[in-house]
Amino acid sequence: MMGVLNHLSTLLLLSLLHPALSHVVDKFSDVTDCEKFFLEGTTPNLPGILVGGTVQIQNRYKPICQLFKNSYRFATLYDMLNKIPVFSAYTFTGPGGKRPTNQPWMIEPQLEDKNIKEMKTQQEVKMLNNNKGIRVDHQAVDADYSATISSMDLDRGHLFPCKHAPDDATMRSTFTLTNAVPQERGFNRGRWRSIECKVRKYLVENCKNNNNKIEAYVVTGAVPSNNKLNNRVNIPYLMWTAYCCYNNKDQKNKKWMVGAYWGENIKDNGKILTLETLGALEVKLKKSYKVDVKVFHDKCPRNVNVLEDETGRNLETVEEVEPGEKRGREGSGEGSGEGSNKMARTSGELKECDEEDGCDCDCDEK
Numbered sequence: 001m002m003g004v005l006n007h008l009s010t011l012l013l014l015s016l017l018h019p020a021l022s023h024v025v026d027k028f029s030d031v032t033d034c035e036k037f038f039l040e041g042t043t044p045n046l047p048g049i050l051v052g053g054t055v056q057i058q059n060r061y062k063p064i065c066q067l068f069k070n071s072y073r074f075a076t077l078y079d080m081l082n083k084i085p086v087f088s089a090y091t092f093t094g095p096g097g098k099r100p101t102n103q104p105w106m107i108e109p110q111l112e113d114k115n116i117k118e119m120k121t122q123q124e125v126k127m128l129n130n131n132k133g134i135r136v137d138h139q140a141v142d143a144d145y146s147a148t149i150s151s152m153d154l155d156r157g158h159l160f161p162c163k164h165a166p167d168d169a170t171m172r173s174t175f176t177l178t179n180a181v182p183q184e185r186g187f188n189r190g191r192w193r194s195i196e197c198k199v200r201k202y203l204v205e206n207c208k209n210n211n212n213k214i215e216a217y218v219v220t221g222a223v224p225s226n227n228k229l230n231n232r233v234n235i236p237y238l239m240w241t242a243y244c245c246y247n248n249k250d251q252k253n254k255k256w257m258v259g260a261y262w263g264e265n266i267k268d269n270g271k272i273l274t275l276e277t278l279g280a281l282e283v284k285l286k287k288s289y290k291v292d293v294k295v296f297h298d299k300c301p302r303n304v305n306v307l308e309d310e311t312g313r314n315l316e317t318v319e320e321v322e323p324g325e326k327r328g329r330e331g332s333g334e335g336s337g338e339g340s341n342k343m344a345r346t347s348g349e350l351k352e353c354d355e356e357d358g359c360d361c362d363c364d365e366k
Helices: 002-021 122-128 168-173 185-189 191-206 278-289
Strands: 061-068 071-079 084-092 154-158 180-184 216-223 238-247 255-264
Touching (some): 180 185, 185 191, 191 238
């Protein structure tokens, strides 16, 4: 009897440990250290894809708690049909220094039903598989981005940018192809790189928690198109990002700080990417997905304007905007909010990042 009880105790312990040992999960909430990448543990809501934290099409979309060097680094919802992420979510706690060198791109072995604990390079997967290569049907691989295949000047563009990561290990963890999409090189290294730098500076200046530590929640996503790289990997037509944090740095300025950007994944067309409200982004995504989209928890105001200078520093207090009221630059096209509320701006142009700004946010490569 004692042996049976011991056996049952072991099985119970294993069942309790299982969620922590897996990182391709049924729900992000299965892993406590993964749930923390979402404000109040609330994941984005995309009807038909993800609702209330539950994936709607289990054999297509997979929540990944991105595990690297025995720690969960960020969260990704991955589309195995299009072989690109729907979004990646992470907690910004400050930049971690110089970008890593000689970091190869990795894949997610568990998407191919391989019981390998962490993201690995294809060579590492081969070595762990008795030196036999595995068939990769559910995600992008290095060969998809080879120069002989890609004639479109495409980068492997991070959703969670490595220069938003707090340390070297987390920066390296962003180099997984489940966190990357085919991104037009000029857009990736130009306008998109600029807003990654701009957001990073803004969060450092304006997002402080009750312990006076930098803390912000960021979600970055990609909307698929009808075009494919190597007849396998979807080339998204739209990139978007949004942030939300509570600014507790002093008694006068305690407030929620929110903002969003989006841009078409095309060569530079002369349009700048303007700072938008969270509500404007959700309207834009509703037009793309044909359903109501919710990026963040209700604590994040949908219609909040923040005046800022070109370095991303807050100039005025947050003010609520009445529905239908417009602020800032008018016009249509990229970053225009499609007629929704505008973020007021004091500078007419989005400044490009350069070495003089100390703003090296480009970790992507061909």
